[in-house]
Amino acid sequence: MRTRLSYIPISDAQEGMVLGAPLSVVYRGMLSLTFPDGHALTEENLHQLSAHFAEFMCIELPDERSDEQVAVDAAASANRVMEIFNGVDLSNPTMASLFDQVLLYRSA
Amino acid sequence: MAAMTISREEVILHSTKLPSFPRFVTDILAALDDPEGSITVLANCVIRDPVITARVLSMANIASARGRYAGEISDVYTAISLIGMGQVRQITLVSCLGAFVGGVAVQGMPTTFWKHCVAVGVCCEEVALHISAPVSSDAALVAGLLHDIGQLWFYTFNPELYKKCWHQALTQAVSIEEVEQDYFGVNHSTVGAWLAEHWTLPTGIVAAIRGHHVPDSAPGDTLVAMVHVAEVLANALDLGGRDENRVTYISTAACELLELTWDEKIRPLFGRIEGRSRHANGFFPAEPKH
Numbered sequence: 001m002r003t004r005l006s007y008i009p010i011s012d013a014q015e016g017m018v019l020g021a022p023l024s025v026v027y028r029g030m031l032s033l034t035f036p037d038g039h040a041l042t043e044e045n046l047h048q049l050s051a052h053f054a055e056f057m058c059i060e061l062p063d064e065r066s067d068e069q070v071a072v073d074a075a076a077s078a079n080r081v082m083e084i085f086n087g088v089d090l091s092n093p094t095m096a097s098l099f100d101q102v103l104l105y106r107s108a
Numbered sequence: 109m110a111a112m113t114i115s116r117e118e119v120i121l122h123s124t125k126l127p128s129f130p131r132f133v134t135d136i137l138a139a140l141d142d143p144e145g146s147i148t149v150l151a152n153c154v155i156r157d158p159v160i161t162a163r164v165l166s167m168a169n170i171a172s173a174r175g176r177y178a179g180e181i182s183d184v185y186t187a188i189s190l191i192g193m194g195q196v197r198q199i200t201l202v203s204c205l206g207a208f209v210g211g212v213a214v215q216g217m218p219t220t221f222w223k224h225c226v227a228v229g230v231c232c233e234e235v236a237l238h239i240s241a242p243v244s245s246d247a248a249l250v251a252g253l254l255h256d257i258g259q260l261w262f263y264t265f266n267p268e269l270y271k272k273c274w275h276q277a278l279t280q281a282v283s284i285e286e287v288e289q290d291y292f293g294v295n296h297s298t299v300g301a302w303l304a305e306h307w308t309l310p311t312g313i314v315a316a317i318r319g320h321h322v323p324d325s326a327p328g329d330t331l332v333a334m335v336h337v338a339e340v341l342a343n344a345l346d347l348g349g350r351d352e353n354r355v356t357y358i359s360t361a362a363c364e365l366l367e368l369t370w371d372e373k374i375r376p377l378f379g380r381i382e383g384r385s386r387h388a389n390g391f392f393p394a395e396p397k398h
Contacts, residue, residue: 007379009387056383
């Protein structure tokens with residue numbers, strides 16, 4: 001099945017969600033909790049993450065959209081990025097590379 | 109030629125129409141380098157404010173649910189020892205400044221103003237953690253939260269004219285600083301810096317507020333570069349739910365100073381910023397004036 005990565009606040013996390021990137025929580029300057037990429041979150045994990053003040057995580061979501069819907073969503077995201085960057089000087093290498101990375105991030 | 113020219117004296121005089129600037133913020137920043145004094149200052153700040161106390165105790169009680177502590181935590185000192193100075197300092201700073209901004213009841217002021225400030229504050233903190241240059245994350249957070257404080261002043265000074273400025277900037281694809289300069293003879297960065305000086309904030313934060321749209325005017329100043337890049341990122345990532353999010357300029361020199369390279373390795377930083385910004389805006393809404 002096709003998947004996609006999404007960064008979400010801890011308040012949106014649910015049991016069964018699969019981590020899309022390793023999750024490390026630094027608590028009082030020390031690494032206090034860590035879960036590997038691909039780990040499926042349990043209710044206990046969610047409790048631990050709240051207790052350790054985790055604020056966000058990267059999860060891998062099943063992408064059940066049709067190809068057409070993926071294309072529509074990607075076009076909408078790209079339009080919004082282009083609206084935000086409307087009128088900027090894309091001949092400036094710094095601006096151009098920032099624009100490219102934001103566009104790719106939003107299209108993922 | 110500007111329609112009017114607002115002076116520093118006028119800005120300070122009119123600042124009395126803003127709520128009192130929270131002294132806790134300057135006290136906390138002044139005590140950052142003194143661990144002994146810092147805990148006393150912080151505890152006093154927390155104890156005197158019921159909203160901050162509630163937030164700190166709530167976090168401490170979530171932590172105590174792990175089972176190390178029996179019973180409910182109901183005093184601030186135990187809470188600080190449990191969740192740590194850094195966490196309590198962050199809650200206190202954001203809560204104080206959120207209440208300050210929320211206390212400005214100006215008709216027509218976008219409700220997304222504070223969300224944008226929080227997003228830039230979070231970006232500053234995350235960029236501070238991402239780069240190798242040593243920068244106080246607390247100073248970065250405060251500079252980010254206050255970077256647009258000059259806009260808040262314009263809203264209280266002349267709400268109708270300032271709304272016109274915003275509309276013009278949005279519809280004519282010109283920067284808000286240029287339009288402010290045309291209407292008021294001064295822009296929000298300068299007004300914000302005057303206010304920050306008046307409130308005796310550290311000079312680094314004053315410089316960051318003044319220079320966040322023109323970081324090349326303060327070459328080598330990491331905090332200025334950081335707030336500039338943080339605001340660009342908050343807009344680029346469309347944080348804070350603002351229709352008016354726009355990128356107009358990014359300083360190559362500021363990116364180089366922070367050693368930031370915009371390649372595929374930067375995307376996890378985007379994700380962290382987005383996730384934390386949504387979390388922070390849920391936890392720290394501005395408290396509206398009643």
